[in-house]
Amino acid sequence: MPTLNVSCAPLQPLQRKRLALAFTRQLKALGAETAHCMVFFNPLPQDCVFSAGMPMPIADRDGTPAQFHVRITLSAARDRLAHQALAEGLHACLRRHYPNAFLYLQFEPILPEHVFFSAGAPLINAAHPQGNTDS
Incomplete structure (x- = not known):
């Protein structure tokens, strides 16, 4: 279940949707199931990021x-080449719409057995896509 947490200046709903779709296409190109791709947008408050002791403008x-x-939270099974391909794809998506923005991409590998989700009654472990949570 690949997850992207995007922190930036507040975006309009259409801008968030456009980026989420572009990011999901990049994840799909790596073989991820699109229904399992999650993109979260977090507004970045003014004066919360500093470089060399000085605040960086959010907009x-x-x-x-x-x-x-x-x-980017991604399965630990993905290799360095998958990380590189995804980073380049996400970079291209952001540059297409925001050519002058500062970009910071960070991967956080995670084991599928550490992820649980539910779209109804059963709790599903990502390591057991059919819902079998037995060890």
């Missing part, structure tokens, strides 16, 4: 996001 003069911090 430019036109209100366009000036920085994106993306935390």
Whole structure:
């Protein structure tokens, strides 16, 4: 269940949808099940990111996001080449819409057995896609 947590200046719903679809396409290209791709957007408050002791602006003069911090939680089974391909794809998505923004991409590998989800009554462990949570 690949998950992307995107922190940036507040985006309009259409902007979030456009990025979420582009990100999901990148994950699908790596073989991820699109129904399992989650993208969360978190508004980045002004003066919360500093570089060299100075606050970095979250948006430019036109209100366009000036920085994106993306935390990517992905199966530990994905190799370095998969990380590189996904990073390049996400970079291209963001550059297409926000060519001047500062981008920070961070991978957090996770074991599927550490992920649980439910879309109804049963609790499903990601290591057992059919819902079997037995060891």
